[in-house]
Amino acid sequence: MALSDEEIARGRAELAHWGEPELNPLDALMWRTERPPADSWTGVVVIVLGETPTWERIKAAHRWGIRLAPRFAEKVVEPLVPTGPPMWTTDENFDLDYHLRRVRLPGEGTMAELLEYAQAMAVTPLDRTRPPWAAVFVEGLEGGRAAYLLQAHHVLMDGAAATQLFSRILDREPDQVYDVAPGTIERPQVSRKDATGHGLRWQAGAVGKVLRGGAKAVGQVAADPVGVVRGAGSYLSSVPRVTTPPPRAESELLQPGPRTKWRFGSLECDLGDLKRAAKSANGTVNDAFVSAILGGLRVYHDRHGTTLGDVPISMPVSMRRDDDPMGGNRFTGAFFSAPSGLADPADRIRAMHERVLKVREEPALDIMNKVTPLMNLAPSPLVAAAISGLNAGATLTTSSWQGVPFRTYWAGVPFERMFVFGPLPGTSMCAALCTHEGICCIGVNVDGDVFPDTDVLWECLQEGLDQVLALGR
Numbered sequence: 231m232a233l234s235d236e237e238i239a240r241g242r243a244e245l246a247h248w249g250e251p252e253l254n255p256l257d258a259l260m261w262r263t264e265r266p267p268a269d270s271w272t273g274v275v276v277i278v279l280g281e282t283p284t285w286e287r288i289k290a291a292h293r294w295g296i297r298l299a300p301r302f303a304e305k306v307v308e309p310l311v312p313t314g315p316p317m318w319t320t321d322e323n324f325d326l327d328y329h330l331r332r333v334r335l336p337g338e339g340t341m342a343e344l345l346e347y348a349q350a351m352a353v354t355p356l357d358r359t360r361p362p363w364a365a366v367f368v369e370g371l372e373g374g375r376a377a378y379l380l381q382a383h384h385v386l387m388d389g390a391a392a393t394q395l396f397s398r399i400l401d402r403e404p405d406q407v408y409d410v411a412p413g414t415i416e417r418p419q420v421s422r423k424d425a426t427g428h429g430l431r432w433q434a435g436a437v438g439k440v441l442r443g444g445a446k447a448v449g450q451v452a453a454d455p456v457g458v459v460r461g462a463g464s465y466l467s468s469v470p471r472v473t474t475p476p477p478r479a480e481s482e483l484l485q486p487g488p489r490t491k492w493r494f495g496s497l498e499c500d501l502g503d504l505k506r507a508a509k510s511a512n513g514t515v516n517d518a519f520v521s522a523i524l525g526g527l528r529v530y531h532d533r534h535g536t537t538l539g540d541v542p543i544s545m546p547v548s549m550r551r552d553d554d555p556m557g558g559n560r561f562t563g564a565f566f567s568a569p570s571g572l573a574d575p576a577d578r579i580r581a582m583h584e585r586v587l588k589v590r591e592e593p594a595l596d597i598m599n600k601v602t603p604l605m606n607l608a609p610s611p612l613v614a615a616a617i618s619g620l621n622a623g624a625t626l627t628t629s630s631w632q633g634v635p636f637r638t639y640w641a642g643v644p645f646e647r648m649f650v651f652g653p654l655p656g657t658s659m660c661a662a663l664c665t666h667e668g669i670c671c672i673g674v675n676v677d678g679d680v681f682p683d684t685d686v687l688w689e690c691l692q693e694g695l696d697q698v699l700a701l702g703r
Contacts (some may be wrong), residue, residue, distance in 0.1 A: 241398040245299040248395070249386075249557035251317060251417075252428065253306065255602040256559045257385040258315040261306060264383075267353040268489040270653040271384040272362075274352045275392070276344065276496075276673065280644030282376040285332055287641040288367050292330055295399050300417065301557060305361050306385065307425050314429020319420035321361055329363060335370040344368060345494040348379050352492050352651060352675075356383060376643070388559040389631035389650065389664065390550050395557075400638035400645055468594035476542040476567040479625045483534060484527075484541065484680065489654045491678030495688040496649050497695055501668045506702030511579035516630045517586065518698050519663045519670070520545075521578040523628060524570035526694030530687055543568040544624035544657060547590060548631075549599065562599050564589045565624060575697045624656060630663035637667060649673035 253261060260271040296303050303324045308316040337343045347368065356362050362383035369376050387395060420428075479485075501515070508518035524541070531538040543566060550560035566589050569581035589595065629652065638645040645666075651673040652660040658680040663672045674691060681687050 238398075238402065242298050244556065245395070245398055247555065248299045248301040249318065250555050251420075252315045252432075253317070253385055254558055254560075255315065256561070256599065259602050260384050260559070261316055262308075262312075266355045267492065269655060270353075270355075271655065272352070272356060272381060273384065273650060273652045274348050274494075275380040275382065276348050276494075276647075276649040276651065277378040277380070277640075277645065278341075278371070278647040278649075279376045279378060279640065280646045282369055282371075282374060283641035283643045285367065288332075288378075289326065289330065291641045292326055292365075296326070298399060299395065301386070302361055302363060304417070305359065307420050307422055309426040309429045310422050311426060312429075313426050314432035317420045317425045317428060318417075320417050322419070324361065329361065330365045330367070332367040332369065335368060339371040339373075339375075341496065344371065344377055345496060348651065349492045349494040349675075351379060351381055352494075352653075353490065354381075356381065362386060375646075378640070384559060384653070387557055388546070388548075388550075388561055389629055389662070390548055390560070391557050392650070392664075393631060393633050396638075396648070397634050400634065400640055401642075402636075402638065404639045404642050404644075406639065406642070465593045468592045469597055472565070472589075472592050472594050472597055475565050475624070479539070479541045481531065481536065481538055481541075483531060483536065484625050484658060486656075487658060487677040487679035489656075489658075489677045489679075492651075492654065493676050493678045493681065493684045494651050495674045495676070495684060495691065497672040497674070497688075497692060498647070499670050499672075499695060499699060501665050501670050503699050503702055504670055507698050507700075508579060508702075510701045511576040511583075513579040513583040515670075516628075516663075517579045517582040519630050519661075519672070520568065520628050521575055521582050522695040522698040523626065523659075523661045523674075523691065524568055524578060524582075524694070525575055525697050526687075526691030527570055527626075528573065529690040529693045530681075533686060533690060539571040540567040541570045541625045542566075543626045543628065545586070545589075545627070546629050547595065549596065562596050564595065568626065576701055579698070579701075625658050627652065627655070627657045627660045628662070629660075631665075633664040633666045633671070635665070635667065647671050651675045 263269065264271045266272065300320070301318065303321055304318045305321045306316045307319050333347070335343050335347065351366065356364060362385060364381045366379040367376065368379060371377055504515055504518050508515050511518070513521075520543075527541065528538050545564045546561040547564050548561050554560055566585055569578050569585065572578040572581055633648060647669065648664055648666045649671045650662045650664050652662050652675060654660055654675060654677055658677045660675045661672060663670055665671070676684065676687065678684065
């Protein structure tokens, strides 16, 4: 997918406007309810580089990238009292040397050693008084390769926003020069007092919005009273279905743990192979991916001499529109029982497809996004308890999105793989699939207390993936 120089320059110029001045309601909720590591909203991106760039080239790429996307030199400022959402402000004391470090792996430089380092990094809380990210350049990988680990709070971006960022900031050629970057926009300084005043104005605007919405509703009722009543009834009947967590997993191996020991594992396969497997069972790539993870859990239970029925799953559903600002989060959560009780992988894919469609068609699927602004006005401990209680019903969280589809470079070397390891907000396993240049990169984070024998688990998940891929052959 070749892009012209003009298209590349235009895309990079868009990064100056990355995100909004304030945290949107979902971002604010995640920021205020974070209690790491058990209730964390911070993940780690593990990027594998085909060669080892110089340290100076890495630092130059960061200086250039932060000029392109100034959001990464900004911190979050909360109101003095919860009058409204927190806001972003430039960190006047921003220090790249604080956020960026370099290490060398002491062993043979295997992927397992890299992930062991990354999982320890993941449970180390970020400094909330600074821009919410930290990075480590890792040297010493086998084969002369290197890695880059980016620990970032979820308020910076969801999966789709990460693709927006990397597709614009990565290089198309290995000889990118970093001494020139487009000018950035001026962002005002914001204090906690400013954020409080902004929140009061936000509340006043919200009242006006409610009044305008009420007037619009009256007009709709007058124009089509039967249709409005039918639509309202459909929405109200849908609310209990989307807000009631599915039944807990009955398996003794999947009882909730403390979520303080994170363990990382990775899988990968050819995107074309996964597409063929999905098509063979009339499903999507996401259906096949989730069915592979469910199959791996079945194999894991077989290894331990027990059976597995359906498990509760939480799955983000993207609500991002083309005209939404870049960055931040635009999704809602779907909760339902995943068909892990089905042994045949093709049956599992078909059942997964049907259940996802059913959830997506729920009129009240966006209910959380509607009540989130009100939740942000409540005391943080109460909101954190409510969110934790909602998420605690899920054993598994999965997410998938399209990554960068074309060849890229960073700091002068090939950008080979990108694995994303999400947090465990009330769940025991988080599996995320990000495609990169036709490869499905699957990052799996699990609670080490729930899965103490992770070497066995990784083998079982690989077997579950192999079972699904075999459908396409």
